[in-house]
Structures are given as C-alpha cells and as structure tokens.
Amino acid sequence: MNVNGTARMLFTAEEYAARLAAVRLRMAEQGLSALLVTDPANIYYLTGYNAWSFYTPQLVFVPAEGDMILFSRQMDASGAFRTSWLPPECIVGYPESYVHRPHIHPFDWVAFALRERHLIAPAAKGCVGLEMDSHFFAPKAYRALVNAIPEWTLVDSFELVNWVRSIKSPAEIQLMHKAAVITNNAMAAAEQAIRPGARKCDIAAAITEAQIRGTEEFGGDYTAIVPLLPTGESADTPHLTWSEDRLKDDEPVVVELAGAYQRYHVPLNRTFSLGEPSAELSRLADATGEGLNAMLDVIRADVPVREVAAVWNRTIFEYGYEKDSRLGYSIGVGFPPDWGERTISIRSEEESVLAENMTFHLICGMWMDNYGYGLSESIRVTATGVETFTTYKRGLLPINS
Known part of the structure; x- marks a missing residue:
C-alpha cells in the first residue's frame, strides 16, 4: 500500500489517466454525462479492482467530470483498496442487508448514495450510459436504477469502455x-x-x-x-x-x-x-x-x-x-x-x-x-x-x- 492508502498501481498513473480521458472522450461523443460500468473487466481496466466479487452487484460511477466512485458489497469494499488505486473516499460499500433480497436491490442503496453526494442532477444534463450487454448487469439492477433515479435518461453505452480497451499500450x-x-x-x-x-x-x-x-x-x-x-x-x-x-x-x-x-x-x-x-x-x-x-x-x-x-x-x-x-x-x-x-x-x-x-x-x-x-x-x-x-x-x- 502506498502513502495515499491505495494499492500499488499495476500501470502508471499517467496510463490510468489516459484510459479515463479516452473513456470520457467517447462519452462526450455519445452525449453521455455519466457512465455506469458493471463489467468486471472494465472496472479492472479503469480502477485496478480485482476480486471475485462480481457475483453480487457492483459498479463504477464515471461522471463527465470529477472522481470515479466504486460501489460494491460492504465486505468487498472494505478491502478494495488492496487492489484498486482509487482513494478510500471513492470506494463505497452497500450494507449486507441488501444482498440477495427479493424486494430490494443494492442499486436502490447506490442510487440514494449518489443522490446524497449531489451527483444525480449533474448527470441528468445528458444521457447516462449503461453496459446493457454486461454479463453481470441483471434486469433487476436496471429496474432498480430506473425506479430510483427518474431524472436520468438511461441509454446503452454500446461497449464504450470495451472499445477503448481494443488498442493495447x-x-x-x-x-x-x-x-x-x-x-x-x-x-x-x-x-x-x-x-x-x-x-x-x-x-x-x-x-x-x-x-x-x-x-x-x-x-x-x-x-x-x-x-x-x-x-x-x-x-x-x-x-x-x-x-x-x-x-x-x-x-x-x-x-x-x-x-x-x-x-x-x-x-x-x-x-x-x-x-x-x-x-x-x-x-x-x-x-x-x-x-x-x-x-x-x-x-x-x-x-x-x-x-x-x-x-x-x-x-x-x-x-x-x-x-x-x-x-x-x-x-x-x-x-x-x-x-x-x-x-x-x-x-x-x-x-x-x-x-x-x-x-x-x-x-x-x-x-x-x-x-x-x-x-x-x-x-x-x-x-x-x-x-x-x-x-x-x-x-x-x-x-x-
């Protein structure tokens, strides 16, 4: 662990910054004011986070400006700093009471957490991209976001981060x-x-x-x-x-x-x-x-x-x-x-x-x-x-x- 409490980066800070800049450029081209990343490969690509936690809902919120935020199950978020370079304040865990419940979903809690951080309104200025073909983005997750954040216009991002990944450094x-x-x-x-x-x-x-x-x-x-x-x-x-x-x-x-x-x-x-x-x-x-x-x-x-x-x-x-x-x-x-x-x-x-x-x-x-x-x-x-x-x-x- 380095001095800011995050994991040693697998790649340089400059390379991670270039990845995020490339993602944001595509976001602007597609009219997206924010992007929700749920594919574990894309989460890893942007943040370095690497754990067998993708069987429960998790996402990275990527705004057009400002810090990315990783949301995952509390027990995973507690140790996410060990692989991700994100600072601790950008790693947020949802309560255990939201795991595998029939009538509530972790993204209900995530939506409220974004609202508390005053991140809903800025993202409502354009469309918010979703990885609609991600293996780990379930219909129930989509429904939770639609119901909890009616201000957002949710659209398919069409593998936006995947396309950035196509040319290797x-x-x-x-x-x-x-x-x-x-x-x-x-x-x-x-x-x-x-x-x-x-x-x-x-x-x-x-x-x-x-x-x-x-x-x-x-x-x-x-x-x-x-x-x-x-x-x-x-x-x-x-x-x-x-x-x-x-x-x-x-x-x-x-x-x-x-x-x-x-x-x-x-x-x-x-x-x-x-x-x-x-x-x-x-x-x-x-x-x-x-x-x-x-x-x-x-x-x-x-x-x-x-x-x-x-x-x-x-x-x-x-x-x-x-x-x-x-x-x-x-x-x-x-x-x-x-x-x-x-x-x-x-x-x-x-x-x-x-x-x-x-x-x-x-x-x-x-x-x-x-x-x-x-x-x-x-x-x-x-x-x-x-x-x-x-x-x-x-x-x-x-x-x-």
Whole structure:
C-alpha cells in the first residue's frame, strides 16, 4: 500500500489517466454525462479492482467530470483498496442487508448514495450510459436504477469502455507476453497428459495446474474460461468441457485453453491425434492451416477486418469448405465467463479497420458432422504485419503413446 492508502498501481498513473480521458472522450461523443460500468473487466481496466466479487452487484460511477466512485458489497469494499488505486473516499460499500433480497436491490442503496453526494442532477444534463450487454448487469439492477433515479435518461453505452480497451499500450502487451508463456506451458501439459485411457478430467487438471502455477518467475491467474476438450465424434461441437470418460486410442482431442497473467489472456487451440487420423480429418487440418496462414499474411495496421475474413474464405473454399462462424475476436483483460472483449470480430460483415497493437484470438475451428478440428493463434497487429504471442507447433499433432 502506498502513502495515499491505495494499492500499488499495476500501470502508471499517467496510463490510468489516459484510459479515463479516452473513456470520457467517447462519452462526450455519445452525449453521455455519466457512465455506469458493471463489467468486471472494465472496472479492472479503469480502477485496478480485482476480486471475485462480481457475483453480487457492483459498479463504477464515471461522471463527465470529477472522481470515479466504486460501489460494491460492504465486505468487498472494505478491502478494495488492496487492489484498486482509487482513494478510500471513492470506494463505497452497500450494507449486507441488501444482498440477495427479493424486494430490494443494492442499486436502490447506490442510487440514494449518489443522490446524497449531489451527483444525480449533474448527470441528468445528458444521457447516462449503461453496459446493457454486461454479463453481470441483471434486469433487476436496471429496474432498480430506473425506479430510483427518474431524472436520468438511461441509454446503452454500446461497449464504450470495451472499445477503448481494443488498442493495447506497450505495458499491456508485455503482460500478454507473460500470459503467452503460461499458455505454451499449459498446452504442453495437455499434450503430456493426453494418452489412450487417460481420463478427460485428469487432462483438465494438468492444464489447470500449469495455468495457475505459471513459471518460476511469475505465477498465473485463473482463466475466464475453463479448459475445453471436445474429443472424438464430439469434436464436431465447440465449447464442450470434460468428463470422467477415458480417451480412446483412435480419436482426436481438441484442446482450447488460455494463459492469464494479471487478468490479461492469451488463448490457444490445438488438435491432437491418438492413432492414425482419418483422411477427412487430415484434409480438414490442411485446409484450416492454410487458411490461418493466409490470414496471418494479410494482417497489418490499416487493413479492413473484412479483408482478413475474405482471404480465409477464399482459401478454404478451394478445399470445398465454408465456415459460418466468426474467425476471431479482440482479446485482452478477461473475467469469467469470457476472455473476449465483445468488440471487433473477424468476419465478412465487420466494418472495423485494424490498428497497431490491437490483439486478437484467431480461432479457426471447423465443426463438421461427427468430427472437427481446432487451430488458433493469439496475435498482435503491428504497423507492418503481425506478431504471434505463442510458439506452439501447429498442425494435427500426433500423440506417441
């Protein structure tokens, strides 16, 4: 703890100030006189606050001018100074009596606290932005704000803070490089654990240990998504986790995981083959690998995102394949249940243009009938090309039992 009673900053005061200034610029452009931030990743990005407290309502009040205020459950607010750089007077806890009650909501209390601080009227001069697509902003929370603050015109902020996050600072890129080391180690742990007869839960356990253990120099965080392990015929379905079933000696194993450091995530997807792969799976792997390489060849700053999707589509079409789902998404800070930033997606309809230090998970999952193949890279866009964060070998990776 430093002299003003707040946590040591992960980033410099200047970087946090620049983040807030960028948020306020977007607020002004969208006609917002205040913003209520409820996404834990965005709260972390602005304030440094990092705890498993997002299962109860919490928010950061961001006025057009003046201090941000973090509101959370009292027992969490009491220790929030240990991770957040906000001064103690800007961290406010609501009473325990408001937690999980059927007829009252914590935001009832938060609204009155804002009113006591004379912050309602200034924010009523324009619209007040809400993160309407935040995983932890419930309909009941919205209703509480509408009823308690009738002076406000509440509108969707349309992932305002998420868009500010889309271009990373050099300091953020360095954290992602550390996360990438953990990613490589976790995938190596998966490869070592994958054997005929191995229980899927044991593979997940090996991955999780590597994710948390990190390296001798730095430890890892919990990840926003658990290890994903579609196997055999079920590899035609993404986002399956694990069971106690044992691996058969002739099935592929698709592994998707991430390394996380200081909440920054670097995901990775690879496919391992137990025994001789089928001809159709081998052909799919070749097409997918070529498609990924084609995307990596075209990515650089100032390239429209839709051009990245177009080169993939042309490449796999030559093999007779099509892919309806998106090909990647912006990554960085992640909290459960997702490590994506919910902004730019790599797809034909995307109107965004790539910029230097944007970071993406290029996910080339191909899900066919009763089989599938996964391959991905996490990348940084540079002025002249692309940097891949991880160094793990690609292709359909054989397991030598």
